[in-house]
Amino acid sequence: MTETVTFFSAGLRLEGVLRSAPGRRAAVLTGPFSGVKEQVVAEYAERLTAAGLTTLTFDHRGFGASEGRRGHEDSQGKLADLRAAVSVLDGYDRALVGVCLGAGYAMRAAATDPRVRAVAGIAGAYNSPAWFAERMGLAGYRAALADMLARYDEEIPAVALEGEAAMPGEEPWSYYSKWIGSEHWANRVTRGSLHSLMTLDVLGVRPLLPPSLIVHGRVDDYCSPELAEAMHADETVWLDCTRHVDLYDVDEHVTRAVAETAAFLDRTL
Numbered sequence: 001m002t003e004t005v006t007f008f009s010a011g012l013r014l015e016g017v018l019r020s021a022p023g024r025r026a027a028v029l030t031g032p033f034s035g036v037k038e039q040v041v042a043e044y045a046e047r048l049t050a051a052g053l054t055t056l057t058f059d060h061r062g063f064g065a066s067e068g069r070r071g072h073e074d075s076q077g078k079l080a081d082l083r084a085a086v087s088v089l090d091g092y093d094r095a096l097v098g099v100c101l102g103a104g105y106a107m108r109a110a111a112t113d114p115r116v117r118a119v120a121g122i123a124g125a126y127n128s129p130a131w132f133a134e135r136m137g138l139a140g141y142r143a144a145l146a147d148m149l150a151r152y153d154e155e156i157p158a159v160a161l162e163g164e165a166a167m168p169g170e171e172p173w174s175y176y177s178k179w180i181g182s183e184h185w186a187n188r189v190t191r192g193s194l195h196s197l198m199t200l201d202v203l204g205v206r207p208l209l210p211p212s213l214i215v216h217g218r219v220d221d222y223c224s225p226e227l228a229e230a231m232h233a234d235e236t237v238w239l240d241c242t243r244h245v246d247l248y249d250v251d252e253h254v255t256r257a258v259a260e261t262a263a264f265l266d267r268t269l
Contacts, residue, residue: 001016002014002018002019002020002074003017003018003020004016004017004018004089004192005017005018005056005058007058007084007085007087007088008084008108008225009061009077009080009081009083009084009085010077010080011234012061012066012067013066013067014024014056014058014060014061014066014067014081014084014085014233015037015058015064015065016037016059016085016088017037017042017045017056017149018054018055018056018088018091019045019046019049019055019056019057019058020047020054021053021054021055021090021133022030022052022100022251023052024092024093024134024269025052025053025054025057025092025093025095025259025265025269026053026054026055026056026092026093026094026095027048027053027054027055027094027095027096027097027103027241027265028055028056028058028082028085028088028094028097029041029044029045029048029055029056029057029091029097029098029099029120030078030082030085030087030096030097030098030099030102030105030106031054031057031098031099031100031101031102032099032100032101032102032125032190032192032204032227032248033073033100033125033189033193033197034063034071034073034145034158034166034176034251035063035066035099035100035101035102035165035185036059036063036065036111036184036185037058037059037064037065037112037184038182038184038185038186039059039179039185039248040099040100040248040249041057041102042057042122043062043249043254044074044097044099044122044258044261045057046259047254047255048097048114048258048262048265050253051117051259051262052262052266053095053260053262053265054089054092055199056085056088056089057167058085059087060077060081061068061074061075061077061081061110062074063077063183063185063235064184064185065184069190070186070189071155071186071189071193072131072160072189072192072193073189073190073192073193073194073196074196074224075105075196075197075200077200078105079105079108079109079112081146081244082096082105082106082109082113082218083109086113086115087115090123093117093246093269094115094117094145094269095116095117095118095119095120095265095269096109096116096118096119096120097119097120097121097261098119098120098121098124099121099122099123099124099247099248100121100122100124100125100222100223100244100248101119101124101125101197102122102123102124103120103121103122103123103124103125103126103214103223104124104125104126104127104200104202105120106119106120106121106124106203107121107124107202107205107206107212107231108205108211109259110207110212111209112205112208112227113130113173113210115265116210116212116269117210117211117269118212118213118264118265118268118269119209119210119211119213120209120212120213120214120215120261120264120265121212121213121214121215121216121228121231121233122214122215122216122247122261123215123220123223123244123247123248123252123257124197124214124216124223124228124229124231125197125202125223125227126202126203126223126224126227126231127197127198127200127202127204127227128201128204128227128229128230129141129200129201130201130203131203131224131227131230132198137192139227141198143194144184144198145195145198145199148191148192148194148195148197148198148229150155150208151191151196152191152192153190153192155188155189155190155191155197155236156187156188156190156191156192157186157187158172158176158186158187158189158267159172159173159175159176159187161173166193167196167222167225168190171221171222171243171244172245173223174245174250175245175248175249176187179237192218197249199223202227202231203227203230203231206231206232209233209234210268211234211264211267211268212230212231212233212234212235212238213233213234213235213237213260214231214233214235214236214237214263215237215239215247215256215257216228216236216237216238216239217238217239217240217241217242217243217244217246217253218238218239219241219242219243220241220243220244221243222242222244223258225238230234235264237245237256237257237260239256239257241253
């Protein structure tokens with residue numbers, strides 16, 4: 001059974017989709033930067049529910065059908081949204097499953113919420129400010145943050161083939177361009193959203209995690225395989241993907257990721 005559900009996070013009304021399966025095992029799913037519940041997480045939720053898990057997908061604050069500042073990636077707010085979503089599944093043995101940036105949020109949320117018994121990240125962004133600063137140089141990193149803060153409220157495209165965007169280039173465009181004009185997804189984010197991404201520390205929560213799984217492509221130009229390896233998950237599965245978005249909608253890779261995630265949750269929930 002599939003039903004629309006609403007719940008609240010810090011006074012904001014969030015909208016989600018609950019897909020029910022028999023039994024007590026359930027997972028909250030969270031997806032990519034700027035993503036909505038009709039996109040990548042819907043594909044994974046449908047397949048995981050078919051594999052026997054109740055799933056909850058939802059629009060984080062500011063995106064899709066949920067309330068909040070439009071197009072603004074609020075790291076602490078999204079973590080609060082995940083805590084609220086976990087509460088919707090009271091009575092279940094609960095896990096978090098994240099895709100892309102959602103994998104980083106899932107890890108952060110699982111580390112501080114003892115109700116979450118397992119966590120899985122797929123094609124994940126396991127951000128580390130120290131890692132960014134090391135590669136950019138500390139001065140360059142701080143200058144980038146200063147620019148984001150100075151123009152915090154400006155909006156930029158989420159994706160663009162050419163010119164400035166939060167996710168520039170052909171690869172993100174190949175997935176998200178088909179959603180441009182959709183009632184569900186808007187091609188815009190605040191510049192302050194990038195500050196949230198660049199200051200989010202996922203790597204540091206590794207010692208606090210419940211049983212963890214990472215599924216990641218060996219080649220990924222958008223979410224670093226090096227950081228995925230540095231997370232030292234309890235189980236790591238490397239797939240022969242050549243593009244980050246292969247784990248969004250390429251059946252061969254999505255099928256494998258779902259199978260690995262479902263088997264992991266069978267073992268840990």
